[in-house]
Amino acid sequence: MKMAPIAVTPPVEQEPTDKLTVNGIEQGLNQTTPSLLDLQPISNGLSDIITKGAINGTKISNGTATPLAELDASLLTTTYTTSPRSVPAQGSPEASSSSVCTDHMIQAKWTASHGWHAPSLQPYGPLSLMPTASCLHYATECFEGMKLYRGFDGKLRLFRPELNCNRMLLSTNRIALPAFAPQELLKLVVKLCATDGAKWLPRDRAGSFLYIRPTMIASDAALGVQRPKEALLFIILTVFPKMDDIPTGMRLLASKDDMVRAWPGGFGYAKVGANYGPSLVAQGEARGMGYNQILWLFGEDCTVTEAGASNFFVVWRTEEGKVQLVTAPLGDRIILDGVTRRSVLELARSRLTAGNEGLEAIEIVERKFTMLEVEEAVKQGRIMEAFAAGTAFFVAPVSHIHFRGKGLDIPMSEGVSGKYTKTIKEWLRGIMWGNEQHEWGYVVEDEGK
Amino acid sequence: MKMAPIAVTPPVEQEPTDKLTVNGIEQGLNQTTPSLLDLQPISNGLSDIITKGAINGTKISNGTATPLAELDASLLTTTYTTSPRSVPAQGSPEASSSSVCTDHMIQAKWTASHGWHAPSLQPYGPLSLMPTASCLHYATECFEGMKLYRGFDGKLRLFRPELNCNRMLLSTNRIALPAFAPQELLKLVVKLCATDGAKWLPRDRAGSFLYIRPTMIASDAALGVQRPKEALLFIILTVFPKMDDIPTGMRLLASKDDMVRAWPGGFGYAKVGANYGPSLVAQGEARGMGYNQILWLFGEDCTVTEAGASNFFVVWRTEEGKVQLVTAPLGDRIILDGVTRRSVLELARSRLTAGNEGLEAIEIVERKFTMLEVEEAVKQGRIMEAFAAGTAFFVAPVSHIHFRGKGLDIPMSEGVSGKYTKTIKEWLRGIMWGNEQHEWGYVVEDEGK
Numbered sequence: 001m002k003m004a005p006i007a008v009t010p011p012v013e014q015e016p017t018d019k020l021t022v023n024g025i026e027q028g029l030n031q032t033t034p035s036l037l038d039l040q041p042i043s044n045g046l047s048d049i050i051t052k053g054a055i056n057g058t059k060i061s062n063g064t065a066t067p068l069a070e071l072d073a074s075l076l077t078t079t080y081t082t083s084p085r086s087v088p089a090q091g092s093p094e095a096s097s098s099s100v101c102t103d104h105m106i107q108a109k110w111t112a113s114h115g116w117h118a119p120s121l122q123p124y125g126p127l128s129l130m131p132t133a134s135c136l137h138y139a140t141e142c143f144e145g146m147k148l149y150r151g152f153d154g155k156l157r158l159f160r161p162e163l164n165c166n167r168m169l170l171s172t173n174r175i176a177l178p179a180f181a182p183q184e185l186l187k188l189v190v191k192l193c194a195t196d197g198a199k200w201l202p203r204d205r206a207g208s209f210l211y212i213r214p215t216m217i218a219s220d221a222a223l224g225v226q227r228p229k230e231a232l233l234f235i236i237l238t239v240f241p242k243m244d245d246i247p248t249g250m251r252l253l254a255s256k257d258d259m260v261r262a263w264p265g266g267f268g269y270a271k272v273g274a275n276y277g278p279s280l281v282a283q284g285e286a287r288g289m290g291y292n293q294i295l296w297l298f299g300e301d302c303t304v305t306e307a308g309a310s311n312f313f314v315v316w317r318t319e320e321g322k323v324q325l326v327t328a329p330l331g332d333r334i335i336l337d338g339v340t341r342r343s344v345l346e347l348a349r350s351r352l353t354a355g356n357e358g359l360e361a362i363e364i365v366e367r368k369f370t371m372l373e374v375e376e377a378v379k380q381g382r383i384m385e386a387f388a389a390g391t392a393f394f395v396a397p398v399s400h401i402h403f404r405g406k407g408l409d410i411p412m413s414e415g416v417s418g419k420y421t422k423t424i425k426e427w428l429r430g431i432m433w434g435n436e437q438h439e440w441g442y443v444v445e446d447e448g449k
Numbered sequence: 450m451k452m453a454p455i456a457v458t459p460p461v462e463q464e465p466t467d468k469l470t471v472n473g474i475e476q477g478l479n480q481t482t483p484s485l486l487d488l489q490p491i492s493n494g495l496s497d498i499i500t501k502g503a504i505n506g507t508k509i510s511n512g513t514a515t516p517l518a519e520l521d522a523s524l525l526t527t528t529y530t531t532s533p534r535s536v537p538a539q540g541s542p543e544a545s546s547s548s549v550c551t552d553h554m555i556q557a558k559w560t561a562s563h564g565w566h567a568p569s570l571q572p573y574g575p576l577s578l579m580p581t582a583s584c585l586h587y588a589t590e591c592f593e594g595m596k597l598y599r600g601f602d603g604k605l606r607l608f609r610p611e612l613n614c615n616r617m618l619l620s621t622n623r624i625a626l627p628a629f630a631p632q633e634l635l636k637l638v639v640k641l642c643a644t645d646g647a648k649w650l651p652r653d654r655a656g657s658f659l660y661i662r663p664t665m666i667a668s669d670a671a672l673g674v675q676r677p678k679e680a681l682l683f684i685i686l687t688v689f690p691k692m693d694d695i696p697t698g699m700r701l702l703a704s705k706d707d708m709v710r711a712w713p714g715g716f717g718y719a720k721v722g723a724n725y726g727p728s729l730v731a732q733g734e735a736r737g738m739g740y741n742q743i744l745w746l747f748g749e750d751c752t753v754t755e756a757g758a759s760n761f762f763v764v765w766r767t768e769e770g771k772v773q774l775v776t777a778p779l780g781d782r783i784i785l786d787g788v789t790r791r792s793v794l795e796l797a798r799s800r801l802t803a804g805n806e807g808l809e810a811i812e813i814v815e816r817k818f819t820m821l822e823v824e825e826a827v828k829q830g831r832i833m834e835a836f837a838a839g840t841a842f843f844v845a846p847v848s849h850i851h852f853r854g855k856g857l858d859i860p861m862s863e864g865v866s867g868k869y870t871k872t873i874k875e876w877l878r879g880i881m882w883g884n885e886q887h888e889w890g891y892v893v894e895d896e897g898k
Contacts, residue, residue, distance in 0.1 A: 097671055097673075098581075098671045098672040098673040099579075099581055099669075099670050099671040099672070101580070101581065105580060124580070126577040126578060126579050126580070127577070127578050127579070127580055127582075127585075128575040128576070128577055129575060129576050129578060130548075130575050130576070131550070131554060131573070131575070131576055131664070131683055131685050132547075132548055132550065132662075132685065132687065133576075134726075135584075135585060136576075136584060136590055136664060136666050136722075137590065137592050137662070137664060137722055137725070138722050138725035138726045138729070139588035139590065139721075139722030139723045139724075139725060139726035139727070140725075140726040140729065141585055141586065141588065141726070143586050173730075174727070174730065175726050175727060175729070175730075176726065176729035176730050176733060211672065213581075213586070213672060215580070215585060215586060217585050218726075220548075221548050222546055222547045222548035223547040223548070223660065223662060223687050223689070224546075224547040225725055225728075225729070225732070225757075225758055225841075226729065226732070226733070227729050227730075227732070227733040228729075234580055236580050236581065238581065238672050240672070257713075257714060258714050259714055260712060260713065260714030260715055263709055263712035263715065264706075264709065265706060265707050265708055265709030266709050266712065266715075266727070267727045272588075272726065272727065273585075273586055273587050273588030273722075273723070273726075274588045274722070274723035274724075274726055274727050275588075275723075276586070276587035276588060276589075276674055277583075277587045277588035277589040277590070277624050277625065277667075277721065277722075277723055278588070278623070278624060278715070278716045278721065278723050279674075280587070280589065280624070280625035280674070280675065280676050280677075281622075281623065281624075281625050281676075283674070283675070283676070284625060284675070284676040287675075308674075309674055392674075
């Protein structure tokens with residue numbers, strides 16, 4: 001079966017005037033890519049890509065440049081499984097193992113000589129990689145994390161998925177993997193969700209979700225340390241545990257000098273594998289000591305960056321008496337530009353700066369802040385709340401931070417969170433699960449397959 | 450077929466008095482591991498491993514601790530190929546593709562519940578990994594680079610292989626992969642080399658080599674960001690191009706502020722995948738501009754760290770008139786403790802500090818040095834030589850460095866290198882290919898299979 005033809009990008013040649021269509025809206029690549037990204041300036045090549053209008057570059061043959069094939073969702077081929085997998089019961093050990101995937105996956109291959117090959121929807125199953133595959137040696141890999149929500153109104157929804165697809169392009173670019181039009185990735189994500197959503201997120205599981213993992217790996221079977229000449233994009237849907245409801249709140253262990261997650265000029269802002277593996281030793285030690293995650297600090301002044309693999313927020317009262325929601329800025333590119341982070345900030349800016357639902361008005365601040373400031377706020381009773389925010393953890397209240405031998409307790413005025421945290425989380429939940437109709441909710445039509 | 454039994458480590462329990470045997474020499478784990486490693490203090494757990502004498506830790510069942518199974522080369526099973534692969538002609542495109550592997554590979558699986566399973570020697574072929582495999586998402590992977598040399602005396606040799614096996618343990622430890630006795634890895638490397646050496650490095654190819662790639666990847670099929678519960682060690686032998694003979698010398702492009710390879714508290718000292726992928730964009734740009742590699746600088750003072758994925762050396766005359774061989778120190782753990790680096794330093798210390806073969810006496814210096822110092826030495830005519838040193842690049846003379854818009858030429862007094870570089874390289878070549886009998890040459894007996 002082929003997907004119904006939808007408007008797609010023809011290979012971009014000299015003048016990048018071709019139109020892309022996402023969600024029915026026709027968009028010029030030149031104009032939309034930067035605004036969709038809405039991220040920090042990109043240092044390596046993406047500006048070139050945008051300027052030239054070429055996503056995949058060109059190949060030279062017979063003295064003339066031929067554009068490489070673009071990623072094109074309209075070329076999708078589909079092969080449905082003949083061995084359907086069973087959906088684990090909610091709350092079962094299987095359901096929380098983050099190892100059970102749905103019946104199908106999407107794959108698309110890229111080669112330096114051809115560009116993107118036709119993507120395929122196919123039964124979920126193992127990948128075959130040569131032992132020399134680049135991604136097994138050189139961490140030439142990146143991914144995204146998104147969720148598919150079964151709404152209380154019965155609809156399937158994604159949450160601001162275009163931001164994830166744009167960030168995936170930013171990540172592939174940082175790790176020397178091929179570019180693509182983010183809108184095409186989005187179409188493939190939607191197709192997989194539409195195919196497996198009805199069975200794996202049945203209507204009687206309103207309020208639940210599947211985790212979506214678009215991944216790109218370099219599959220070159222060659223040990224030379226060089227830009228990959230072959231890559232594989234794949235998308236899977238995984239049954240994933242709910243991670244935001246730790247009844248006692250998250251307990252964080254502040255990182256020590258000898259473990260630094262990211263550095264200016266590094267890649268902390270990109271969702272590349274290289275940010276994760278190196279954090280696991282510290283994370284394992286923290287868990288062994290009874291903490292849930294590491295609170296990653298940076299530099300001699302102990303600047304606060306991320307909590308685990310999530311962004312980190314505090315709510316405190318300043319010495320002057322104002323209530324502030326504070327999180328680290330994106331400027332030095334050592335933290336991830338999280339979709340949940342951005343959404344928290346945007347909601348707070350639009351709904352809390354003048355007070356709301358009995359809450360005092362709040363100032364929204366993106367700036368460098370240090371553990372010494374947090375410690376001072378705790379000592380002076382000015383700390384009000386803290387939480388981690390990310391797709392996997394959603395909005396997870398923090399109740400305790402261990403910093404340099406001292407335990408700092410963070411209040412949870414509502415029992416399982418603070419007031420602002422609770423309010424923001426409720427708003428996000430409403431949008432994700434369709435209690436509030438909002439432009440951030442992206443409805444996916446069930447194909448009921 | 451089983452390997453002939455050799456003395457191996459029984460599972461280490463309370464008192465780590467068990468003996469390990471490598472190359473016929475019985476060694477106490479407690480004493481030998483630190484001295485074999487001979488590396489910087491290890492921050493995460495390896496000291497614990499050594500102290501406790503437990504390589505794999507223990508599992509608790511029925512209230513008693515059972516040691517997990519150790520990696521044990523004596524348990525090796527072998528299945529020889531029935532479809533022998535053909536050896537590419539020397540100088541053919543295939544031979545320089547770094548994608549052709551020999552007939553066999555070694556694999557060993559580890560699970561958190563059992564420890565190490567019996568290793569197997571088996572036909573070379575693809576790995577099957579679930580799309581959720583940890584190594585495809587979180588860069589939970591590390592490797593080693595070694596060479597198998599066919600000597601001018603007809604013998605097969607490794608070069609100081611115990612150092613690579615020790616460093617592999619250091620790398621697995623940094624990236625949350627399981628520990629093992631390095632001596633067991635060495636036995637497996639030797640076995641694979643003995644099996645495929647005769648055919649793939651025939652006696653009429655004296656002076657050539659195969660590249661050995663021990664690799665460990667986390668193979669857990671689960672998306673949770675956590676310490677791997679399943680891993681795969683594999684060892685492959687690859688036909689690899691000679692990379693040290695660029696007739697004009699290597700041309701290096703000094704990195705800019707917006708691209709940092711490694712940082713204090715990071716993992717630059719470990720051979721983990723996460724050090725490589727993130728360097729490829731800068732490397733690709735450098736190649737596009739006509740440079741061979743990036744010269745990685747660090748910090749505002751432009752400290753010199755590594756060249757490409759190799760260590761970097763300069764020979765200069767100080768303002769006081771002394772000749773010095775200078776390379777970056779290991780202390781801040783941002784550069785790799787290279788086996789070639791170490792060997793260059795040791796040979797130079799033992800053979801050049803009082804002059805030799807018509808060469809002026811030289812001082813050997815491991816210290817932080819900056820590009821500003823290099824630039825000053827070039828301007829004042831004090832720079833004498835520069836070279837990159839590593840297993841893949843061997844000793845590769847450098848003729849040019851582009852730094853902040855200026856090109857700095859480095860002399861190559863002997864045409865294709867400087868005098869000291871040439872002498873050190875000849876000594877190393879002699880040891881590797883058996884022209885000099887030396888304790889660093891580790892002879893592997895051909896099995897002629």
